[in-house]
Amino acid sequence: MSASSRRFGRSLKPFRHPRTWMALWVLAIAIVVITSLLPGKDLPPVGMNDKLEHVTAYALLAASAVQLFARRLSWGFVCVLLVLMGIGLEFLQGAMGLGRTMDSHDALANAIGVLVGLGSAFTPLRDLLLRIDRRLAGG
Template identity: 55%
Template sequence: MSALRFGRSLKPFRRPWLWSALWCAAIAAVVISSLLPAADVPVPDMPNGDKLLHASAYLALAAMAVQLFPRWSSLLGAGIGLVLLGIGVEYAQGVLTVDRIADAQDALANTLGVIAGLGTRLTPLRDLLLKFDTRGS
């Protein structure tokens, strides 16, 4: 019987624990910042600046998933999970906070960010982290 290997669905990194932990930390940072009091979160001073912030955060999370996972099936799972996370966080804002509201347009911005982030899979940058991680080996 072969031993189970951590990160079987990940690209062949030298340090899969590190990159997975950083992605999880980024997800946690997005969730925490989404539930902070509104006054504590800097928002770009422009029309729909908060939507840009939402889309950017979820674009970054999805682009990080592209760096981690080699197969479309894994990316689809990560993408669906991120979309559901975005919807759940919006719901939590309405239920768990006193100065924030659940906003369907924010959830849409999150979803569009996920789609754009997954789109980086179609670019030459899709293996940037793998090249960085395995250089010199």
């Protein structure tokens, strides 16, 4: 394990580039937060059902956490935080008065997405990012 991996604690998988992967994950979270708080009129059409957008976004965030973190406790903690983030963003949408409304069905879709992403932990793909990281590092 490299010195930079140790600085992130034992929760992360033994990446050669842990900061890069964490930064990309945090960027993805920021994109979800920002797009959730933009006025509805400013959002480009994605061509996908609204609830499917929510499920997909949160499934990708949770599956990314499975890719990054080695410990099940970390997965659970991150997944709880993602569900709470989704609920909080729905409240903010209703409170900000930017043409968006709070929708409990969106919050439910977010939670379902988190569960779908967490489900990736029980597939052979759960260490895909670790394998990619090692190939990029030439090892």
